[in-house]
Amino acid sequence: MQSCTLEAAPAATFESANKLRGLFPAIVAEPETVFFDNASTAQKPAVVIDRINRFYSRECSNISRASYGRSTALAARVEETRLKVAEFLNADPEEIAFTGGATESLNTVALSWAMHNLNDQDEIMLCMEDHHSAVFPWLNLQEVLSRFGKKIKIIPFSLHHTGVYDWADIESKISSSTRLIALGHVHHLYGMEMDIAEIKALLPDNVLISLDASQSAGHIKLDTRALGADFVSFSGHKMFAASGTGVLYTKKSVLQQLWPSKSGSKTAFQIDKENMTLSAERLSGIIECGTLNIAGILSLKTAIEFIDSIGIETIERHLSDLTHYLHGRLKELAAIEFAPGIGRCGCTKGFGIIAFKLKKFDSPDLADYLDSEGILVRAGDHCRGSKEEDDSYIRVSLQIYNTREEIDFFMEVLEDACR
Numbered sequence: 001m002q003s004c005t006l007e008a009a010p011a012a013t014f015e016s017a018n019k020l021r022g023l024f025p026a027i028v029a030e031p032e033t034v035f036f037d038n039a040s041t042a043q044k045p046a047v048v049i050d051r052i053n054r055f056y057s058r059e060c061s062n063i064s065r066a067s068y069g070r071s072t073a074l075a076a077r078v079e080e081t082r083l084k085v086a087e088f089l090n091a092d093p094e095e096i097a098f099t100g101g102a103t104e105s106l107n108t109v110a111l112s113w114a115m116h117n118l119n120d121q122d123e124i125m126l127c128m129e130d131h132h133s134a135v136f137p138w139l140n141l142q143e144v145l146s147r148f149g150k151k152i153k154i155i156p157f158s159l160h161h162t163g164v165y166d167w168a169d170i171e172s173k174i175s176s177s178t179r180l181i182a183l184g185h186v187h188h189l190y191g192m193e194m195d196i197a198e199i200k201a202l203l204p205d206n207v208l209i210s211l212d213a214s215q216s217a218g219h220i221k222l223d224t225r226a227l228g229a230d231f232v233s234f235s236g237h238k239m240f241a242a243s244g245t246g247v248l249y250t251k252k253s254v255l256q257q258l259w260p261s262k263s264g265s266k267t268a269f270q271i272d273k274e275n276m277t278l279s280a281e282r283l284s285g286i287i288e289c290g291t292l293n294i295a296g297i298l299s300l301k302t303a304i305e306f307i308d309s310i311g312i313e314t315i316e317r318h319l320s321d322l323t324h325y326l327h328g329r330l331k332e333l334a335a336i337e338f339a340p341g342i343g344r345c346g347c348t349k350g351f352g353i354i355a356f357k358l359k360k361f362d363s364p365d366l367a368d369y370l371d372s373e374g375i376l377v378r379a380g381d382h383c384r385g386s387k388e389e390d391d392s393y394i395r396v397s398l399q400i401y402n403t404r405e406e407i408d409f410f411m412e413v414l415e416d417a418c419r
């Protein structure tokens, strides 16, 4: 089993969450509302909203089609965003494609890489407790391929009750037919970080890694080279950019193995009388086609600049501090039952996510009650592939603008409900 991190907890040094709240118009408009559903999507700072507004009010045109200045200037700004994302991930711009979100990125790995490279009986390893968006693309591919007479195998591996992948299970299931392992970086419900470099060390060199970084991007430092993943997927809207934005990183050495899963204007096809070939040196020529979400892409650059202006280490420290504070307060409740994660292990790191239920309470009912008190949390199955029997947890997920005062108010409301 992979152990959880046991480094010393970082000191609670972030004191400006209250000041930061002023940068988010939705928070300023409703300061009493406690938004604790940030793993689903984050609130947007004014700079991001202004960037989207500027595109529609002053710069609106298409890109890569016309030669007039407004369009070429805009195309250059989109490429500046690609550079920014590459820098953010410690990757090269040729390895970056814009997508509509993590779900689209994860599907693209299945349809653009696996569809064209898997042979009969090849195996894909994944964890059924990961997000549907990381699991379903593989079940879907298996089904599609079976209709064309090709059988691939999905090999599920398990998650330990503490909320991290079970290494021994992974190791025992790797075979000579394993072609790819799908991993999550920070779990969307259990909030635990998986040690990707250590899992990579278990794998033969020919097994690719597809990493879902939806809950880690913008929350902790992401370094694709250090992680060693071949594909990294995440969405922009969970890290302050607009909805409908996402990124797919693909390691340069794998680019030649891809084939477009959708195609149209901008796909790097070369067509002569007899055949059609793909001549793409860049991921964008394989993955991006049609009119992109230009406003969303521009907002992603602003969102990364916003994160940089706060500092990723500061964000990481604040989320860890709040997670531990929340955990400490929740432990006071006699009726608490923690889901896997920080509540079940002595982990000293925290990534802003804790899930729990209260004995005798139905979690969806409790979420409705919290909503009536102005506290927005998520309850339900949380898009997981497989579940424990009674697994409807309340998930609290935090962001930089959340405060200890909000946690104290949340606890007051919970304590009242328990009385």
Ligand SMILES: Cc1ncc(COP(=O)(O)O)c(C=O)c1O
Binding pocket: 039, 040, 100, 101, 102, 103, 104, 131, 133, 134, 184, 187, 188, 212, 214, 215, 235
């Ligand atoms: C771990 C994980 N993967 C994938 C997704 C899907 O992201 P999107 O809806 O932006 O495509 C989510 C969304 O909650 C997630 O938490």
